[in-house]
Amino acid sequence: MRQYNSMRRLTSLLFLAGLGLLLAAILQRLNFGQPPMIVGDAINAAAPAQVGAANLVTSVVLAYRGFDTLLELTILFTAATAAGLALGREPGDRLADPEAGPIVRAGADLFFPLLLVVGLYIIFHGHLTPGGGFQGGVILAAAFFMPQLARPASRLEHRMTTLIEGLAGATFILIGLLALFEGEAFLTPLLGVGTLGTLLSAGTLPMLYLAVGLKVGAELAGLLASLAEMGAEE
Amino acid sequence: MTPLDHLLLLSALTAVFTLAAGNIRSAGWIATLLYAAQGLALVKMWGMGYGPEVADSSISFQLLGQTMHWRFDSLSWFFALITVGAGFFSSWFASGGWADHYRAQGNSLRLFHSALALNVFSMLVLLASGDLLSLFIGWELVSWASFLIMGLASTRAMGYAMRYLTYAIAGAMAILMGIVMVHAQTGSFEFAALAAAVPGMSNGTLWLLLLLFGGGFGVKMALVPVHLWQAKAYAETPGPGAAFLGAISSRMGLFALILVIIQLVGIGRLVGMSIPYTFLDARDLLAWVAVFTMIFPTYIALRQHDARRLLAWHGVGQTGYMLLGVVIMDDLGSAGGLMHVFNYATYQAMLFMSVSAIMYRTGTADLNQLGGLVTRMPLTFIAMLVGIIGLAGLPPMNGFVSKWLIYRSLVAEGMPLLFVGAVIGTLGTILSVYKLIHNSFLGQLRLEHAKVEEAPWSMTLPMLSLAAIVFLTGYFPGVVLDWISALQASVGLPVLAHHLGGVHFAQGGLDMIWINSLLIAGIAIGALIFYSTGRSQRVHQLDNYAGGHFLSADVRYQYSDNFYPGLLHLIGPWYRKSFRWAESALVSLTDALSLAMQGLYRQVQPSIYLLITVVIALSWVNIR
Amino acid sequence: MNNLILLVVLPLITAFLLPVIDRFSTLAARWSGPLVLLITTFIGASAWLQLGTGAVSLELGGFRPPLGIVLYVDQLALLFAIAVSFGTLLLWPYGNRGGLRQQTLTLLLAGSGSGLALSGDLFNIYVFYELVAVVSYGLAVSLRTPAAFAAAIRYLIISGFGAALSLAGIALIYDATGTLNLAQLAQLAPEKLNDLQGLSAFVLLLIGIGVKAELFPVNTWVPEIYATAPKRVSALLAGLVSKLAVVVILRLLVLIFPQPEAHTLLLVLGILGVLTGELAAWRARDLPRVLAYSSIGQLGIVFIAFSVPGEAGVFAGLAMALHHLLIKPALFLLAERWDGSLAGLTGAAKASPLGAALFVLFSLSLLGIPPLPGFWAKLLVLTSLAQMGAALYYTGAVVIMLGMVLEANYLFRIIARMYQKAPSTGTPPGHGRLDLAISSMLGAGLIAAVFLLAPLADRLQGIAAQTVDVNQYIEAVNPVPTRNPI
């Protein structure tokens, strides 16, 4: 068996080396620094007028490829649902994690509002500066997860997170469908472009980002809580 | 509606009727009448029995730019006549007492009757095929219908049927491959397209086609070396079903072989295809396969002590005669081979029925457990006697005519080795059929069979009718030869000149009317002498001495097991079970491969496959 | 046509809201899923009638391609989108089996599956593919047994590995062309992707997407998952998800990678799939794994068919794929109660005569016994292979036939067992009414297909012709030919 193992290891190493060589050979041929940028240049040129977000990546994320964003939210939602299915606890299971110390508890209480504000700020300025719904959402999730680390006995309100994630996701789709009812294509940005670079610009984009942020936050908080509860169960 | 439509519709109706109402008591009788009606529909197409007439079916399918259609010609008609006849007699046999008995054993009569009807229907569909695609469809239908009737009796029968199925699917796949290759060459599934493309094909392509088609059809015919499935599968089929299968089922392979290889590819082309490094050609290959098929199974039959298996192994061997006759491809030989199809169907059905009748009355087909039944079941004895005389190829039965034609043609065409092979085969046949009749009907009656009665009329009448056919077509072989000459003309074989009593040519022919009349006259004279002198006196079988003791009925004085010990001792070392060994080796190999593959799928670290595949594929792409 | 996006988003939004609805009314939550699927099926069907033989592209967000994401609607895409909606409707966890989460996941599968079939953007396909993957992990652990968790994590690792590789493949393609729009990629492919980089990208994408399509050798998860998941889920995975991955591979092959090397690779992997799958099934000892291995073999045949370039191969492969799409779910539903060892099936026909009869019917069609649809599909595959004439293609044909011999044997061994007399020690269970009803429906569809062969074949040939028509794709999407100013 040991011999078999070492044989396998040898084979794996051999093929790993092969993969490395092949990938290196392929990557050698890539044109780094001079991309064809067929789509990229077109977007760079058209986005300010079409979408109105100063952060062009945001234009891509929410407008040009908004559908992808909807789907990745769905993936998060699916992962959370699947994890819930896998990790789901029977009611009445007791949690065994010890209570955290006073410093952590005080820190959590202190940071909670701070994180909330930072997260929301990042979400709302997503169409102007780097950052946006995901980044902000993660911070929101941290804000809600930290109290639970501090006080494991107080469980995160799963009902709350499911409500938020459901409604936020639905809002994203509904904003998209609004355009459909107007006779436009799904997810067409509405409400005009506004002034480039101001907070209230880029039409529905900030609303979408808010939905994304809330959903990501709720999703991640729920996931983390599930994992934590799973780990604590025993 | 053309006459062919009528026939197919009637046959389908029979199947539907038996499926719907096969459980009612009179279902067998009604089905028998329906088979008779099918026979009438065939008679309505009488023209193709005697001339180059063709009947098309009005049914056809347009699919993917190909048309599938069905039609009958002299070849189909001849085989259809035997099929419907076999269905008729088997159904008749299965209608009365046998049915009650079968049902009493807890079997489903509906299943049996509908399986039989489906067999007849599927065979008619096959015989009517008008292109390669409909040929394959018919072929598969026949295979599955046979599987159904083989497997329905018992778990053991199902086991043999499964073995058949594996062979049959493999054969069907070979045929399909051949058909697909023809399609690739010609772009069509039509017979005419194949016939037109043959002259342009290279010998290599044609060899491949020959092996694929020949191999596929050979499975159904149970030619050596793919013969293993047949005997046991037929033997385990319920009695009348075995009679039907034994009579005609394997002949479908011969039909397809004649259709594709002889009619479409042609004799001239076969002779031209020589086997490299030998002096043989494709036709010789077929002939030698036929001879080996004649010899091996016949001598295996010699060893059987189950009457059904003995008969079934014979059936395998007799296929060899038919194929041999057909591939000689002169007027005499092909007529002999084709006539043998008819003759063999008549007496094989009868023999299976008589064995079935014995089983019906005694409950066993074990030849070591029987004997002396001639006094109890004289009519069944007569049927079996007629049958084995036919099977052995002796006058005055029809089997003599067909075998004589084949021998004569072998001699005339200068094929002495094949002739010797055929004679060896016949020798085995005679020995083993004698074993059959001796161990069942002759010798000492067993005590437990002392009160056995003759089989009911519903069983003896079909047997005796068949016996009459065997005798009459032996007396007037011209009746059958008429159909065969029409067939030969339609297939493109040389046509046999014949008359009602047989054939005639300069060096002396064969006139069965003369021969049989002489024979009967001789027997009559003997009987006259025997009965007129009045010296004969009937004594009881046990009215005798043995070693100074009176015989008593509870002691066996006449052993029937270990028949032919001397002969079997002599040829014993030749039974090597090589084919069985090859078959089981193949199965073991598949088993081993299967386990290896499962091991492959149980890999602990499946990611490694992904890595290996990516690396190999990428480097392959790179090298290109 | 614009409302076709509902095929994707309607199930998604319902899935998001399902927990919320459940808060107010359990009954409403339970029936909103089937209702939505019914609606999407209807939308799809009406679009099908409207579409005819044309093709439309939906520009999401209203941006001209190639800037935004497009959905490409042609007969192939719509057919599979409808199949997903209808299939999930049939295989819905009725009677609240598995609870809310399973219903949510099934809805998500319906939405993402339709999207995968319709998507006309390479990265969007990747996202949809990942979504389908995550949904299938979730569904695979529905039973919450330890074995199911172990099988799912093993599945996840292979699938994740494959997904990462396809992401790298997408990076290679984007590097070479600067676009993700399939139509524009099809325009640029002969010039930019007809080289080592393009082929390497194909290899990476094929292996990545092949995981779901049960492509050899990245299909080791198949027997494990199908044995541990509920059979309803196995039916979804084997019937629908694998076909969606196959459709994606077909699209890539036709539009972007028409090189002979790509076809040869597919052919070799397909041959190996048929061989290993059918051989492994020969000695499998329980029905779910027999079906799993057989499914590998059948999909191998689909790949062999697609490796024949041109309309003939696509036609044959689609016929095989649709046939399998119809048959496998039905067989898995029948295996729901028959999931023990094969020996335990002795006499099962007595307990469930209809179930056994359906099993025979599906087996016969799976084997390709005329006149059932399976035969015609297989005939198409074989004739298209023979037409190619090359030795490797003939090998493919021979391997398919060998596979059929094996498959006939192992399937009919099971059937023979079912029709034996039941042992004294307990008979195998009969079927649930719902499973039986759905299988009967599929069986009826199969038989109806026999009578509608000619029109179905013509329609399918039309679909195949449309699928291989790259120009129609490009014209329908009509990407603006923006070029790099440099």
Add this chain to the structure above:
Amino acid sequence: MDMGTLMFAGALGLMLIGTAALVLSGHLMRMVFGLALLESGASLLLVLTGYRSGASAPIILDGVVPASMVDPVPQALVLTAIVIALGVQALALGLVLRVHRAYGTFEMREIRRRMERDICDQAGLELPSSNEVPEPYPGSPKPQQGEY
């Protein structure tokens, strides 16, 4: 060594390390981490394809449009890819925890064998005979004479 080569070497290295963890290690946790590394490598590769020498970030500050911006599309794609990977990894961790809870081990070989055993038990089958005699897993009852 220029910037590009270094970057690509990074992507390549991440992918190789991830793959190595997947194929060489039998430890479930390490395999999940390997998967994460692999995803990161692929994402890095993707984002690199949008890099344009000497161009600025695709953000319009104070209404001034830079002369040359890098491709924003790969950045958006990578954002999506990262979130997807995050979701998958969270689920993977959950499953790993579950498996560990059930089988008490992270070793793939052991997990696979236990899984096979569970499947066979559930189907009422004997374990397939194998040339590899499996060691009894921790906490298992001692094999009886002749059990294996």
